[in-house]
Amino acid sequence: MTSRCARTLAPILAGLLLLGGVAEAKVARVGEPPPLFALKDEQGRMHRLQDLLGKPIILYFTQNMCHYCTQVIGFLKRANAAYGDRGLTILTLNVWADSPKYIRRYREQFGLPFTMLRGKDRDLLRGYEVNYVPIIVFIGRDGRIHRIFDHYILPADFEASVREIVEGK
Amino acid sequence: MPLACDRDADGTLDRRAFLRLAGYGSLTLLGGPLLPRRAAAAVDPAAVTRMEIEVSYRTEVRSLPSDAERLHLWMPLPPATPSQEVHDLTVQASLPHEVRSEPLFGNRMVYVASGRTPSRFTVEARYRIVRHRATVESAALSPAATKRYLRLPGRMRVTPEIDAFARKAIGGANEPTQVARRVYDALIDYLTYDKQIAGCGTGDTAWIMKSRRGKCSDYHALYTAILRSRGIPVRWEQGFPLPYPTAGVRAHGKLAGDCTGAHCWVSFHDPARGWVPVDCSEADKHPELHDFFFGHLTPNRFQISEGRSITLSPAQGGEPLPDFAFAYVEADSIPLIYPANYENLVRFRVTRMETA
Numbered sequence: 437m438t439s440r441c442a443r444t445l446a447p448i449l450a451g452l453l454l455l456g457g458v459a460e461a462k463v464a465r466v467g468e469p470p471p472l473f474a475l476k477d478e479q480g481r482m483h484r485l486q487d488l489l490g491k492p493i494i495l496y497f498t499q500n501m502c503h504y505c506t507q508v509i510g511f512l513k514r515a516n517a518a519y520g521d522r523g524l525t526i527l528t529l530n531v532w533a534d535s536p537k538y539i540r541r542y543r544e545q546f547g548l549p550f551t552m553l554r555g556k557d558r559d560l561l562r563g564y565e566v567n568y569v570p571i572i573v574f575i576g577r578d579g580r581i582h583r584i585f586d587h588y589i590l591p592a593d594f595e596a597s598v599r600e601i602v603e604g605k
Numbered sequence: 606m607p608l609a610c611d612r613d614a615d616g617t618l619d620r621r622a623f624l625r626l627a628g629y630g631s632l633t634l635l636g637g638p639l640l641p642r643r644a645a646a647a648v649d650p651a652a653v654t655r656m657e658i659e660v661s662y663r664t665e666v667r668s669l670p671s672d673a674e675r676l677h678l679w680m681p682l683p684p685a686t687p688s689q690e691v692h693d694l695t696v697q698a699s700l701p702h703e704v705r706s707e708p709l710f711g712n713r714m715v716y717v718a719s720g721r722t723p724s725r726f727t728v729e730a731r732y733r734i735v736r737h738r739a740t741v742e743s744a745a746l747s748p749a750a751t752k753r754y755l756r757l758p759g760r761m762r763v764t765p766e767i768d769a770f771a772r773k774a775i776g777g778a779n780e781p782t783q784v785a786r787r788v789y790d791a792l793i794d795y796l797t798y799d800k801q802i803a804g805c806g807t808g809d810t811a812w813i814m815k816s817r818r819g820k821c822s823d824y825h826a827l828y829t830a831i832l833r834s835r836g837i838p839v840r841w842e843q844g845f846p847l848p849y850p851t852a853g854v855r856a857h858g859k860l861a862g863d864c865t866g867a868h869c870w871v872s873f874h875d876p877a878r879g880w881v882p883v884d885c886s887e888a889d890k891h892p893e894l895h896d897f898f899f900g901h902l903t904p905n906r907f908q909i910s911e912g913r914s915i916t917l918s919p920a921q922g923g924e925p926l927p928d929f930a931f932a933y934v935e936a937d938s939i940p941l942i943y944p945a946n947y948e949n950l951v952r953f954r955v956t957r958m959e960t961a
Contacts, residue, residue, distance in 0.1 A: 504803045532923070567813065569805060
């Protein structure tokens with residue numbers, strides 16, 4: 437029921453965000469709608485953040501040589517297993533990747549069960565102010581950013597953030 | 606107190622604690638002790654003139670992607686400079702290797718190319734570093750070198766905000782050393798050293814200016830961008846931090862081997878003086894050494910490469926490297942993933958220290 441509602445509401449919410457007085461943010465800020473993007477995965481399929489708004493979303497910025505980042509993959513996998521059936525959507529963004537081969541290798545290495553996008557995109561990096569990775573952005577069903585972690589994230593903080601966007605707690 | 610870009614020693618969450626909490630495996634390569642074996646009498650870091658350090662730099666490739674056809678590894682080797690001697694260099698590798706240099710900055714490296722077997726192998730370089738207290742290095746610059754040291758690579762750019770900051774800081778100064786000193790003072794006043802920042806920076810000067818915080822690469826990326834934009838050549842020097850001399854001559858330890866764990870500093874060129882060394886981030890962390898770190902460097906460090914946005918020899922398939930502190934490995938022109946596919950470990954031991 438929840439996911440069906442989310443599917444129904446997503447385009448409406450996105451439309452409201454874009455047209456209904458809540459302007460698209462230029463820079464990611466807590467409490468505001470996220471900067472939108474459209475990026476390809478390793479299959480060449482385009483993924484638009486706008487199409488997902490209305491679901492709880494985690495955006496995860498990483499790259500191939502980032503040690504810390506690979507640790508967080510474990511958190512993401514556990515969250516995906518626990519909350520995936522409740523609509524949680526995880527998008528990982530490889531800020532080095534400008535070609536599919538980067539992503540294929542990463543996905544293979546970690547057995548990623550969620551989408552990884554080619555994140556080497558100037559507007560994306562500026563919109564989310566990416567200098568250091570990892571960066572983790574939690575977006576609620578209300579289409580707004582609830583939390584941004586741009587340094588260490590503890591398991592307790594991660595779990596609380598996921599519950600906040602999935603359950604509204 | 607350890608000298609490090611991202612090391613914590615005072616109770617905040619360090620990467621070791623982070624990994625433990627995250628439930629991940631071996632910690633042996635991470636955040637190793639930079640602590641002394643025994644307490645030593647306090648030594649003024651500015652009075653230390655020479656340190657000798659034994660180094661083992663080891664990279665272990667331990668798995669390859671299933672479809673990998675050909676593997677390439679580049680490991681940086683330390684340069685000999687007026688403030689750094691390199692002795693007794695040996696390289697051991699279980700695969701054929703060669704020492705090469707890239708043409709732009711002259712960085713030396715061990716290069717290994719292999720088919721997909723064996724999927725596990727190790728490369729280790731051992732050497733002894735004699736590091737002197739760095740001071741002004743008399744040198745002239747050719748037009749080609751000047752051009753190279755004025756280039757703004759990667760995301761190192763001067764935005765209107767940075768330009769306004771620079772104008773205010775520099776005021777009416779004209780002489781290169783005077784300009785560099787004013788920017789040094791203003792930058793240290795403006796930025797806050799933030800050891801909480803985890804992960805790997807890109808030297809995005811717009812981000813640094815806006816966030817007003819950073820680690821060594823952030824301080825020096827912004828410093829470099831401003832000076833180069835004013836026509837002052839700047840040399841980026843990438844290396845590793847060692848304990849401050851108060852740790853004593855028996856200090857030893859190991860450093861994390863991904864894109865963190867290294868240290869960097871710069872030298873700017875004044876035609877009237879030569880290369881002038883500067884360490885903005887250490888000056889911010891150690892206010893008592895503020896004047897010292899403009900024109901001098903403590904010897905508790907060693908340099909491993911020069912420059913940013915580096916193309917290796919032979920050229921890597923991926924993008925130019927933001928810096929070249931750690932070994933870099935590709936399979937079929939795609940960067941391998943750290944630490945899933947390979948790990949670096951830099952062990953050091955300080956064997957001798959001399960004071961003025």
